[in-house]
Every structure is written in C-alpha cells, then in structure tokens.
Amino acid sequence: MKGPIQDVQVQIRPSKTLTEFICKVKTSEPLPENIIRIREAGGIKHESKEVYDKYIPKKVLSEKQRETLKSISSGEDFNKLFGSTSKFIDVFTADDEENIENIESELKEDPPSTKTKLNASETKPNNKPDFLLNINDIRWIDQILEKHRAANECDDYIHELLIDSEVILPKNQFIPRNPELEARCVKLREQQQEREYRNMTKDVDATRQHLPEDTIAYQIKTINRQLIAVFQFVVSVITGFAFGFIGLEYMLGELDFGFRLFMGVMCALIIALAEIYFLAKKLNEYDEPIEDIPMPARKPRPHQD
Amino acid sequence: MPKNAEVCRLLDILTLDMLDLIQQQVQCKVDIEKHKNEGDILLAKARYIQGVSSVSSSQLPTENSGDFQALTTIAHSADESTGAEKFQIEKHPVSKEAGYVNPVHWFGVLVPRCLQMARDMFDKTLQLVVESANIQNELRNCICGILSLKKVKYDIE
Incomplete structure (x- = not known):
C-alpha cells in the first residue's frame, strides 16, 4: 500500500561535472550540509562545523531581462521546441526504475578517462542516494558561481553544470500491510463466504431446513415487524389518551367531563405526533432488505448462549 | 541580439x-491528495451518521430535474507581467432567482456537520487544482523560455 508523501523536497542528483565543481570550490564561508557531505566524500576535510542553513530567496527577472526573454521566446511553439530538443535535464519520477537503470548503466559505461581524479569517483558518489542536493543548495552554488564570475575566476553557469543531473521527485512511502489486519481480513472473508454458502445450501440440507424455525426468536422475527410498530403506535396513543382522561383527574381532583375529554385528546395528539416521526423512521428502515442471518450448524440456538 | 553572458544569466x-x-x-x-482524502473521509462519516440511503447518489439531480447554474466557474485571464494564461476561480452567491442552488440542500435541510465540512474540503481541493494548473502553465512557459534561450545560445556559439 502506498502511503502519503512525507517530504516534498525535490532533490537533485548531481552530475559528474557538478560534483567536480563542488569539490573544487574554494571558499572560506560556511557550506550547506549536503555540499559538505559531497566534499567529504571527495576527500576534502572540513574542520569547521559551521553549516550554512539560510534560505536563499528566489531570483526575480528584472524588467529588461523579461523583455529579452519575451522577444526570444515569443514566436516559439512549445511542442515543437520540446520535440526537437536534446535532453537538458532528465525529469522523471524516482519509481521509474527502468529509467534509473538506464542512466546507471550509462554511468557505468563511461570511459575511465572521464572519471575524475577524486577518490570518491571510485565509489561513484553520484550513484549513492546520500549525495543529493536540494533546491537551496543549487541556489547556493548559483550564488558562488556569480561571485566567481564577478571575480573572473571562472565562467561556468549553473544551467551548464546541471546538465545530466537528475531531478528526483519525492516518492510515496511504502507501508507494509499489518499482518494482524491481514489475518483478520482473511478470517472475516471466510466467515462471509461460509454464511453465503449456508444460505445457498439451506434448501438442500434436510437436517438444517427446519432448525431456525423451531426457535421462538425466529418466529417472532417472521411476524411482520411493521405490524408491531403500528401496534406500538396505537398503544402509546391510547395510553396518552388515558393519561389525559383519567390521570389528570387523579392528580388535580374532580374535573369537568368535557375538559377531561379535551385533555385526553390533546395528550393523545401530542404523543401521536411524536410517535409518527419514529414510526416513519422505522418504516423507512424496513425498506432496505434485511439480510437473513442463518445460524451456524453447530450452534443451532445461539440465543441460549 | 543579446550577448551570450546575458542569455546564460537568464538561463x-x-x-x-x-x-x-x-x-x-x-x-x-x-x-490536493491530502484535502481530497480528508473530504472523502468526512463524506463517509456523514453517510455513517445520516444513513447510507440519505446521503447517496440518488439525491443528486438527474437529467430530468431542473437546470441550475454552477456555483463555481473558472475564468481565464492573462498575467500582466508575463502574459501567461492564468486560471481563476469565480464563486457565485447562492440565489434561487438566478438559478444558483446550494447543493448541500439536496441532502436535506438539516444535514450533518460532516457533510458541510466535506464540502469545504472539496472546495479547497478545487482551489488547489486550479493552483496546480497555474503552476503547470508557468512551468511550461519556463521550459519554453529555457528551450528558446538554448537555441539562441547555441546559435551564438
């Protein structure tokens, strides 16, 4: 059974180029946690335990940039672009196993010359699920790149480094079914089937055919229940009338016959109104078919249990 | 033609x-998933409280019943800054004269609280769906921008 997604963070598995870049970065500032992990796997020791954990806000396009973008992409058709493109970032869900296997086999087939000098490259850091970056890390790399570019130290851009990186979408947690529940379900299903079978074969088995009818409970049940409900209604109306007609006289002393009659009718009327509501409710329930619950053969009289 | 550095920065x-x-x-x-699940559970609760037959599909209007207006409709609009298409939810107040009926009243005058809450939940789900569609639209525009910029970039090089 699939459980809900707990952590909605989209993660990025860095490509070789990105991993190399992360290991190369020289900075005295504190690094984000994931970056430190990748660097440590790359053989770089970190003395300071300081971790960069600030949230980096989203960059917004300036008015001029927006104009440029508009002028470039105005005449383009999305589907045509998308169909003609070479892959820029592979986007697929993590449960797309086939895809991952393909990528992994691609990575394995990489010629050794492209392998980095890092110690970590032997253990393939990009195949390990531990070395994942989140969006804030990517933004942090972007910031660093911007500083480097400003200082003319390099001319890399984040979108170039991200080529061949994977975007890993969060995966549903798999919740194993509780064995206790499973056992219970099996038991209940068996009971249900047993009951159905019993119902079906009731006419065939002569020993069982008349058994339920012997009990008083069954006979009472077979009397029309609606009649009972109506009878209850009549009884309560009569007793209501009796209360108004006789009971009030006992309570208050001598009363006029007309007044007693009037009070009796009033009481009966009020009770009848209330009773009609319950009657309607009960009769409504009887519209639904009542499942005949046959009794188990070994216990022909469960009411005596 | 914009310079390579600018295209790269945009990219x-x-x-x-x-x-x-x-x-x-x-x-x-x-x-969306969370809200929908919650709504489903509340609806099930309402059915449990009120009885299966009193909250069921038989209460829903059929082809033969009278016409009514949808309480919630979707409007298209263009975002001024990016020119992208945007969806918006439009809500109409309940009024018998204009043909806007309250669907909760199909299930009786005194409906259980759970049914109202389930309705609110589904309402929120609807808003989230529209939000999701907007995000999808933005994403599409974004990818479109990236692809056209790439084209320009490689043309420059």
Whole structure:
C-alpha cells in the first residue's frame, strides 16, 4: 500500500561535472550540509562545523531581462521546441526504475578517462542516494558561481553544470500491510463466504431446513415487524389518551367531563405526533432488505448462549 | 541580439525557477491528495451518521430535474507581467432567482456537520487544482523560455 508523501523536497542528483565543481570550490564561508557531505566524500576535510542553513530567496527577472526573454521566446511553439530538443535535464519520477537503470548503466559505461581524479569517483558518489542536493543548495552554488564570475575566476553557469543531473521527485512511502489486519481480513472473508454458502445450501440440507424455525426468536422475527410498530403506535396513543382522561383527574381532583375529554385528546395528539416521526423512521428502515442471518450448524440456538 | 553572458544569466534564473516550480507542483499535488482524502473521509462519516440511503447518489439531480447554474466557474485571464494564461476561480452567491442552488440542500435541510465540512474540503481541493494548473502553465512557459534561450545560445556559439 502506498502511503502519503512525507517530504516534498525535490532533490537533485548531481552530475559528474557538478560534483567536480563542488569539490573544487574554494571558499572560506560556511557550506550547506549536503555540499559538505559531497566534499567529504571527495576527500576534502572540513574542520569547521559551521553549516550554512539560510534560505536563499528566489531570483526575480528584472524588467529588461523579461523583455529579452519575451522577444526570444515569443514566436516559439512549445511542442515543437520540446520535440526537437536534446535532453537538458532528465525529469522523471524516482519509481521509474527502468529509467534509473538506464542512466546507471550509462554511468557505468563511461570511459575511465572521464572519471575524475577524486577518490570518491571510485565509489561513484553520484550513484549513492546520500549525495543529493536540494533546491537551496543549487541556489547556493548559483550564488558562488556569480561571485566567481564577478571575480573572473571562472565562467561556468549553473544551467551548464546541471546538465545530466537528475531531478528526483519525492516518492510515496511504502507501508507494509499489518499482518494482524491481514489475518483478520482473511478470517472475516471466510466467515462471509461460509454464511453465503449456508444460505445457498439451506434448501438442500434436510437436517438444517427446519432448525431456525423451531426457535421462538425466529418466529417472532417472521411476524411482520411493521405490524408491531403500528401496534406500538396505537398503544402509546391510547395510553396518552388515558393519561389525559383519567390521570389528570387523579392528580388535580374532580374535573369537568368535557375538559377531561379535551385533555385526553390533546395528550393523545401530542404523543401521536411524536410517535409518527419514529414510526416513519422505522418504516423507512424496513425498506432496505434485511439480510437473513442463518445460524451456524453447530450452534443451532445461539440465543441460549 | 543579446550577448551570450546575458542569455546564460537568464538561463540560470529560468533553470532555478523551473526547479522551484517543480517543487511547488509536487507540494500542490500532495496538498490536493491530502484535502481530497480528508473530504472523502468526512463524506463517509456523514453517510455513517445520516444513513447510507440519505446521503447517496440518488439525491443528486438527474437529467430530468431542473437546470441550475454552477456555483463555481473558472475564468481565464492573462498575467500582466508575463502574459501567461492564468486560471481563476469565480464563486457565485447562492440565489434561487438566478438559478444558483446550494447543493448541500439536496441532502436535506438539516444535514450533518460532516457533510458541510466535506464540502469545504472539496472546495479547497478545487482551489488547489486550479493552483496546480497555474503552476503547470508557468512551468511550461519556463521550459519554453529555457528551450528558446538554448537555441539562441547555441546559435551564438
């Protein structure tokens, strides 16, 4: 059974180029946690335990940039672009196993010359699920790149480094079914089937055919229940009338016959109104078919249990 | 023609934007799932309380019943800054004269609280769905921008 997604963070598995870049970065500032992990796997020791954990806000396009973008992409058709493109970032869900296997086999087939000098490259850091970056890390790399570019130290851009990186979408947690529940379900299903079978074969088995009818409970049940409900209604109306007609006289002393009659009718009327509501409710329930619950053969009289 | 550095910077921003939008989309989808599940459970509760026959599909209007207006409709509009298409939810107040009926009243005058809450939940789900569609639209525009910028970039090189 699939459980809900707990952590909605989209993660990025860095490509070789990105991993190399992360290991190369020289900075005295504190690094984000994931970056430190990748660097440590790359053989770089970190003395300071300081971790960069600030949230980096989203960059917004300036008015001029927006104009440029508009002028470039105005005449383009999305589907045509998308169909003609070479892959820029592979986007697929993590449960797309086939895809991952393909990528992994691609990575394995990489010629050794492209392998980095890092110690970590032997253990393939990009195949390990531990070395994942989140969006804030990517933004942090972007910031660093911007500083480097400003200082003319390099001319890399984040979108170039991200080529061949994977975007890993969060995966549903798999919740194993509780064995206790499973056992219970099996038991209940068996009971249900047993009951159905019993119902079906009731006419065939002569020993069982008349058994339920012997009990008083069954006979009472077979009397029309609606009649009972109506009878209850009549009884309560009569007793209501009796209360108004006789009971009030006992309570208050001598009363006029007309007044007693009037009070009796009033009481009966009020009770009848209330009773009609319950009657309607009960009769409504009887519209639904009542499942005949046959009794188990070994216990022909469960009411005596 | 814009310079290569500028195109690259734009590409950077859009790439980060794209990742951000993917994240938002995932969050939105998870929220949709959460709200819908909650609504389903509340509806089941309402059926349990009120009885299976009193809250069922037989209460829903059929082809033969009278026409009524939808309480919630979707309007298209264009975002001024990016020119992208945007969806918006339009809500109409309940009024018998204009043909806007309250669907909760199909299930009786005194409906259980759970039914009202389930309705609110589904309402929120609807809003989230529209939000998700907007994010999808933005994502599409973003990818479109990236692709056209790439084209320009490689043309320059």
